[in-house]
Amino acid sequence: MDLETITVNQKVISAKKLKKMFGHLDLRDADLICPIRDVMATVSDKWSTLIIMYLGYYPVLRFNELKKKVYGISNKVLSERLKQLEGDGYLKRTMYPEVPIRVEYELTDFGHSYLQRLIELTEWAQKYKECVLSNRANSQRK
Structure with a gap:
């Protein structure tokens, strides 16, 4: 397979961006890096990635619909990830006062x-x- 050639200019641009992100930090101090790691860990695990992608494809999904789409996820893990993603602002949870209660999830603009x-x-x-x-x-x- 032909790989795209990464130019020296692209490497320089990447290095500048990384220096801007990390240049002022002592990278041996884990407490300074934790906020970046914390944000990335939440949205980059396999379950959160799939949840976000499915909510991008299907604009609104209920819990059981998501569970069927995200094959292999347990109710507990799905519930935890949805709460985390909602708390971080990636998705919105709407509860309707019906019997039985209907709850729908959708991406926020931030999630998009x-x-x-x-x-x-x-x-x-x-x-x-x-x-x-x-x-x-x-x-x-x-």
């Missing part, structure tokens, strides 16, 4: 802004999955 970045990363992963699998196979032969 993250979804755009997630789509870009997913497209990159799709494009280079064969390269990754080939590298893994080569690594296991050594």
